[in-house]
Amino acid sequence: MDEQGPEGRGQKPRARGLHDRLLESLGPAITAGDYPPGTVLRTDELERHYDVSRTVVREAVRVLESMHLVESRRRVGVTVRPTEEWDVFDPQVIRWRLAGPDRPRQLRSLTALRSAIEPAAAALAAEHATPEQCAELTEHALNMVATSRGQQLPAYLIHDVAFHRVILRASGNEMFARLGDVVAEVLTGRTQHRVMFSDPDPEAVTLHVRVAEAVRAGDAEAAERYTKEITVGALRELDILAP
Amino acid sequence: MDEQGPEGRGQKPRARGLHDRLLESLGPAITAGDYPPGTVLRTDELERHYDVSRTVVREAVRVLESMHLVESRRRVGVTVRPTEEWDVFDPQVIRWRLAGPDRPRQLRSLTALRSAIEPAAAALAAEHATPEQCAELTEHALNMVATSRGQQLPAYLIHDVAFHRVILRASGNEMFARLGDVVAEVLTGRTQHRVMFSDPDPEAVTLHVRVAEAVRAGDAEAAERYTKEITVGALRELDILAP
DNA sequence: CGTGACTTAAAAGTCATACTTATTTGATGG
DNA sequence: CCATCAAATAAGTATGACTTTTAAGTCACG
The missing domain is CATH 1.10.10.10 (Winged helix-like DNA-binding domain superfamily/Winged helix DNA-binding domain)
Structure with missing residues (x-):
C-alpha cells in the first residue's frame, strides 16, 4: 500500500x-x-x-x-x-493534507483563502491585465459556457481552472499568482465530491463571463464584486455539503 | 555584512x-x-x-x-x-527576500496579500472570537492608543503586531493564523523605512479600536470594513513612499 | 532533603570513501 | 541523416568512523 x-x-x-x-x-x-x-x-x-x-x-x-x-x-x-506550527502554505503539505483524513477541513480553509484572495486579484487584474490575458479570459469564459451543459464536467473544469489561473496571474502580484496551483487543487477537488452528473450552476457560469467583461473593461470594482460572488457561492456549496 | x-x-x-x-x-x-x-x-x-x-x-x-x-x-x-517557480509563501524564502535587494517588491506583494486577507479574517473573527480573544484585542487596541504619541513607536509596534496576530488567530482559519508571522514582518519592516520620529497615523489607531469593538459586538460587516480601511491605509502608505 | 556541579551515555551531526545509477554527449555504423 | 550504442560525468546511495550536543542520572555538599 x-x-x-x-x-x-x-x-x-x-x-x-x-x-x-x-x-x-x-x-x-x-x-x-x-x-x-x-x-x-x-x-x-x-x-x-x-x-x-x-x-x-x-x-x-x-x-x-x-x-x-x-x-x-x-x-x-x-x-x-x-x-x-506546520507550514500550512507549503504546496506539498497542502497536497498531503488534501489526500489525508482532514481533507474536508483543509478544503474549507483553502476555500476561505480563495474567497479572500480572488476578488482582490480580480480587482488588480482589471488594472493590470494585458490584452492577451483579457483574450484568454474571455475565451475560457466562453468555453465554460459552451461546456456547462450535458455531462461535460471534465472539459468545463479545465477551463474553470484556467480562468482562475489567468486572473491570479494577471493580478501582477507574484504571491497571488502562486496560488494558482492551490486553486486548481480546490476546484478539481470539488468535483470529486460533487456528483459527476450534475451540471455546474448556470449562475456561476454567467458570473465568470461578467468577470471577464469587467476585467477587459478595466472595471476593478465590478471584477471584484462578481468574483466575490463566485467565491461566496463556493463557500455556500461547502456549507451545503458538510454543514 | x-x-x-x-x-x-x-x-x-x-x-x-x-x-x-x-x-x-x-x-x-x-x-x-x-x-x-x-x-x-x-x-x-x-x-x-x-x-x-x-x-x-x-x-x-x-x-x-x-x-x-x-x-x-x-x-x-x-x-x-x-x-x-519559487515557493513564494515559504516563510524562509520570504525572510530571505525581505533581507535582499527586492525587499520593496516583496513588501508590496505582502501588503497586497494582507489587504486581501485581513478584512476577511476580521469578519470571521467577529463570528468566532472567544471572549478571551476579544479582551486581548481591546487591550492591545487601548495600548496602541496609549503609546501612539510621543516617540513610543517600539512599544506601539508591539501592540500593533499583537493585535493583528489575534485577529488572524481568532478567525479560526489555520491558514490565516499562519500569516501572523508574515504580517509581523511587514509591520516591523515598515518602521525601518518610516522615520522613527513620526507618530503613527491617529486615524489608523482609531480604526483599530473600532475593529476591536466590532469583533466584540459580533459585527462581521463592520469588522471587515474597518480592517479594510486599515490595510488600504497601509497600501497608500507604500505608494507614497515609493510611487 | 534539596540543590548544584559533575559524569555518562544516547542520539544526531559530520566527514571521507567507495560504489551505483541515470543521463548527456558523441562516436560509430547502417 | 538517423538510429544505436558506448563512455564519461555528476548526482544518488551506502557505510563506517568519529564528533558534538545535551538529557538524565549521580554524587557531594549545604
Whole structure:
C-alpha cells in the first residue's frame, strides 16, 4: 500500500529517488496524524523500517524540518511538531493534507483563502491585465459556457481552472499568482465530491463571463464584486455539503 | 555584512548546524539573484567553496529543492529555477527576500496579500472570537492608543503586531493564523523605512479600536470594513513612499 | 532533603570513501 | 541523416568512523 494512487495532474514529478520516496511516505503519515505531534522518531529506526541508508533518512528529515513538520534535536530524536506550527502554505503539505483524513477541513480553509484572495486579484487584474490575458479570459469564459451543459464536467473544469489561473496571474502580484496551483487543487477537488452528473450552476457560469467583461473593461470594482460572488457561492456549496 | 542584524523576535533559531549555515548562505544568495536562474551549481564545487562535506551540501540542496529554488538532476548539477517557480509563501524564502535587494517588491506583494486577507479574517473573527480573544484585542487596541504619541513607536509596534496576530488567530482559519508571522514582518519592516520620529497615523489607531469593538459586538460587516480601511491605509502608505 | 556541579551515555551531526545509477554527449555504423 | 550504442560525468546511495550536543542520572555538599 505504499504505491500511492495516480492523483497527479502532471505537475507533480513523482518520486525520483529514495529520499523522495521516503518523504512521500513520511509526509502523508505525519500530516494524516499517524505520527501525532510529540511522537519521536529515531533515525536508525527509520533506516531499518524503510530499509534505506542514513543519508536518505537525513535528507528526508531535513526537508520535513524545513516544513516545520518535525524538529530534530540531538540526544532526543526527530519530534513531530504541533499542528499549529506546520507550514500550512507549503504546496506539498497542502497536497498531503488534501489526500489525508482532514481533507474536508483543509478544503474549507483553502476555500476561505480563495474567497479572500480572488476578488482582490480580480480587482488588480482589471488594472493590470494585458490584452492577451483579457483574450484568454474571455475565451475560457466562453468555453465554460459552451461546456456547462450535458455531462461535460471534465472539459468545463479545465477551463474553470484556467480562468482562475489567468486572473491570479494577471493580478501582477507574484504571491497571488502562486496560488494558482492551490486553486486548481480546490476546484478539481470539488468535483470529486460533487456528483459527476450534475451540471455546474448556470449562475456561476454567467458570473465568470461578467468577470471577464469587467476585467477587459478595466472595471476593478465590478471584477471584484462578481468574483466575490463566485467565491461566496463556493463557500455556500461547502456549507451545503458538510454543514 | 553576512551577519544579518538582530531582527529576530526570538522565533528564528539561527543556524544550529553546518547544513543550516550553508542554507543561510545559499538561500539568500539565490533569492538575491547572486546565482541567477539557470545557473548550475555542482555539489563538489559547493563542498570546496564552503569547506563542508558532501552530506552537508546534499542536505542543504535538498531543502532548497523543496522550496523550488533549485532543481537537482543527475549528470547536470543543481540548477537555479526561474523566479516564478519559487515557493513564494515559504516563510524562509520570504525572510530571505525581505533581507535582499527586492525587499520593496516583496513588501508590496505582502501588503497586497494582507489587504486581501485581513478584512476577511476580521469578519470571521467577529463570528468566532472567544471572549478571551476579544479582551486581548481591546487591550492591545487601548495600548496602541496609549503609546501612539510621543516617540513610543517600539512599544506601539508591539501592540500593533499583537493585535493583528489575534485577529488572524481568532478567525479560526489555520491558514490565516499562519500569516501572523508574515504580517509581523511587514509591520516591523515598515518602521525601518518610516522615520522613527513620526507618530503613527491617529486615524489608523482609531480604526483599530473600532475593529476591536466590532469583533466584540459580533459585527462581521463592520469588522471587515474597518480592517479594510486599515490595510488600504497601509497600501497608500507604500505608494507614497515609493510611487 | 534539596540543590548544584559533575559524569555518562544516547542520539544526531559530520566527514571521507567507495560504489551505483541515470543521463548527456558523441562516436560509430547502417 | 538517423538510429544505436558506448563512455564519461555528476548526482544518488551506502557505510563506517568519529564528533558534538545535551538529557538524565549521580554524587557531594549545604
